Amino acid sequence: MIEPDVLVVGGGPAGMNAALAAANAGATVLLVDRFQNLGGQLVKQTHKFFGWAARGAGARGFELAQKWEGEIQNHPRIRTLLGFEVIGAYKDGIWLAADLEDFYKIKPKRVVIATGASERMITFENNDYPGVYGAGAVQTLMNVYGVLPGERYLIVGSGNVGVIVAYQLLQAQAKVEAIIDILPRLGGAYWVHAAKIQRAGVPILLKRTITGVYGEGHVERAETIGVDEKFQPIPGTERTFSVDVVLLAVGLMPLSELLFELGVREYYIPELGGFVPWHDETGRTSHPEIFVAGDVAGIEEATTAALQGRISGLQTALDLGYEVNKDEIDELKMLLTQFRRSSLSEKVCQGLERLHTKGV
Amino acid sequence: MIEVDGVPTFENLKTSMPTEERMRKKAVAMHECYQDIPCDPCVYSCPTKAITMETLVSTPRINHELCNGCGLCVAACPGIAIFLMELKEDRGLITLAYEFVPLPNPGEIVDGLDRYGRAVCEARVERVYSLPGIDKKTKTSLVRISVPPEKIMEVRFFRRRE
Ligand SMILES: Cc1cc2nc3c(=O)[nH]c(=O)nc-3n(C[C@H](O)[C@H](O)[C@H](O)COP(=O)(O)OP(=O)(O)OC[C@H]3O[C@@H](n4cnc5c(N)ncnc54)[C@H](O)[C@@H]3O)c2cc1C
Numbered sequence: 001m002i003e004p005d006v007l008v009v010g011g012g013p014a015g016m017n018a019a020l021a022a023a024n025a026g027a028t029v030l031l032v033d034r035f036q037n038l039g040g041q042l043v044k045q046t047h048k049f050f051g052w053a054a055r056g057a058g059a060r061g062f063e064l065a066q067k068w069e070g071e072i073q074n075h076p077r078i079r080t081l082l083g084f085e086v087i088g089a090y091k092d093g094i095w096l097a098a099d100l101e102d103f104y105k106i107k108p109k110r111v112v113i114a115t116g117a118s119e120r121m122i123t124f125e126n127n128d129y130p131g132v133y134g135a136g137a138v139q140t141l142m143n144v145y146g147v148l149p150g151e152r153y154l155i156v157g158s159g160n161v162g163v164i165v166a167y168q169l170l171q172a173q174a175k176v177e178a179i180i181d182i183l184p185r186l187g188g189a190y191w192v193h194a195a196k197i198q199r200a201g202v203p204i205l206l207k208r209t210i211t212g213v214y215g216e217g218h219v220e221r222a223e224t225i226g227v228d229e230k231f232q233p234i235p236g237t238e239r240t241f242s243v244d245v246v247l248l249a250v251g252l253m254p255l256s257e258l259l260f261e262l263g264v265r266e267y268y269i270p271e272l273g274g275f276v277p278w279h280d281e282t283g284r285t286s287h288p289e290i291f292v293a294g295d296v297a298g299i300e301e302a303t304t305a306a307l308q309g310r311i312s313g314l315q316t317a318l319d320l321g322y323e324v325n326k327d328e329i330d331e332l333k334m335l336l337t338q339f340r341r342s343s344l345s346e347k348v349c350q351g352l353e354r355l356h357t358k359g360v
Numbered sequence: 361m362i363e364v365d366g367v368p369t370f371e372n373l374k375t376s377m378p379t380e381e382r383m384r385k386k387a388v389a390m391h392e393c394y395q396d397i398p399c400d401p402c403v404y405s406c407p408t409k410a411i412t413m414e415t416l417v418s419t420p421r422i423n424h425e426l427c428n429g430c431g432l433c434v435a436a437c438p439g440i441a442i443f444l445m446e447l448k449e450d451r452g453l454i455t456l457a458y459e460f461v462p463l464p465n466p467g468e469i470v471d472g473l474d475r476y477g478r479a480v481c482e483a484r485v486e487r488v489y490s491l492p493g494i495d496k497k498t499k500t501s502l503v504r505i506s507v508p509p510e511k512i513m514e515v516r517f518f519r520r521r522e
């Protein structure tokens with residue numbers, strides 16, 4: 001049995017920062033990630049990040065991860081358990097982390113859940129064919145293992161994930177035939193990201209959806225069709241793409257199954273990506289010993305995930321009686337508010353407001 | 361249209377374009393960043409304080425008179441949204457951040473692409489160099505291409521010929 005002050009589940013930007021903040025305040029921390037490396041989504045991000053120059057913006061995602069990883073590995077109070085998935089939480093406060101051979105029982109005093117998000121899927125004919133990939137899978141293959149799963153790509157979804165993966169594919173010398181989106185305008189991609197792939201020759205075809213993929217047991221071509229304002233297909237607008245990969249970048253949902261098991265209160269808030277655990281400003285859920293931070297608390301981005309992680313980490317240490325400068329928590333909260341003042345965060349802010357009015 | 365596909369129109373460009381007179385004097389930075397993204401490395405990268413922003417979420421403003429054409433903001437911008445512009449008698453020079461390998465060679469003839477990736481003219485690679493990004497540790501490659509002078513506001517990328 002491992003008995004840390006704080007168990008952090010997930011080693012992305014939120015989890016790494018929660019672990020560092022709690023440990024710096026004096027708490028002992030166990031940080032578990034099911035992947036072999038720390039960093040979460042960041043290790044796949046080869047592009048430069050937005051945000052404040054003073055807080056790491058302009059650096060590439062994996063560089064940010066490396067910096068925090070270094071601090072964690074040298075920290076005397078943080079123990080990491082990599083390649084282990086936290087698979088269960090029990091009412092008596094015991095958590096279970098396991099790989100295929102081994103498992104650990106953990107009895108923490110506080111828990112920060114920073115499990116990130118999972119990718120959405122959409123339905124079309126043969127969507128289980130080899131050659132249909134989620135964006136995250138292609139990014140992992142390409143940017144972590146250096147393998148390109150195909151040569152010619154059709155990307156579905158024009159959010160930031162779709163356009164960024166398109167750019168990374170071009171960098172890897174793949175051919176991206178097009179990005180399609182059913183919406184009449186960009187599905188959330190920042191204008192500058194969308195502009196840089198279009199000038200490199202990748203068209204963004206709006207009001208278009210995928211109807212199926214076909215080929216001899218794997219994707220050889222994708223069929224698409226234009227849609228009207230009500231998203232109904234318009235006959236005669238069919239277009240075939242000869243591609244070997246269809247890459248889906250159609251959205252993320254908070255990965256909060258672990259919390260279901262404990263009966264933590266969740267609400268369906270579309271603006272935050274689906275079911276999200278109710279939480280206060282410090283990330284505390286309806287279960288007073290469990291916190292959430294990062295995408296699991298509502299789909300946002302790495303800077304906000306890192307800030308939320310810091311706040312939750314400090315709050316867990318404060319709960320346990322370690323000395324924490326409360327001004328630091330306030331300052332982090334203020335930074336979060338500033339960051340969200342962009343019109344691009346409007347949806348997230350509305351979502352959070354709705355979540356907060358729901359009450360515990 | 362920028363709200364639809366993110367690609368700026370002439371109306372957008374007008375708000376951040378240096379004057380022709382200024383572009384004839386010396387290289388000058390022009391940004392194409394028109395959305396209030398929470399981002400500010402350009403401001404911090406500029407040694408002459410030519411780039412300002414009211415708050416993190418405002419769009420940048422470049423004072424073309426203060427800009428000395430050093431290119432540091434071009435290398436620092438995560439959106440690849442800043443370019444250097446310079447007008448010579450017979451050609452226009454565009455410097456852009458280039459995140460692809462292999463790098464082109466000076467003297468190489470390439471296709472000049474517009475904002476939708478359409479080849480609109482022949483371009484020539486004039487210079488290939490690199491500048492430090494905002495963290496001072498990593499570098500970003502910059503490529504300077506020359507195009508016919510009337511294409512300087514149209515070309516924003518290039519494609520190497522087979
Ligand atoms: C293509 C793409 C581009 C992006 N670009 C940007 C950008 O430019 N700027 C920006 O700010 N953000 C960007 N983001 C968003 C950003 O990466 C995420 O918002 C951020 O990583 C969320 O951090 P997180 O810590 O909440 O989750 P994650 O980074 O997803 O980390 C979660 C971790 O939890 C682990 N985990 C999950 N469940 C378990 C379990 N049961 N047991 C153990 N471990 C578990 C996972 O393995 C993972 O490592 C991008 C995202 C994508 C996909």
Ligand code: SF4
Pocket residue numbers: 388389405406407408409410411422426427428429430431432433434
């Ligand atoms: S080119 Fe140099 S001086 Fe001009 S705005 Fe950019 S960083 Fe500043």
Ligand code: SF4
Pocket residue numbers: 192391392393399400401402403419420436437438439440441442
């Ligand atoms: S660094 Fe680039 S993307 Fe960021 S605000 Fe400045 S011009 Fe815009």
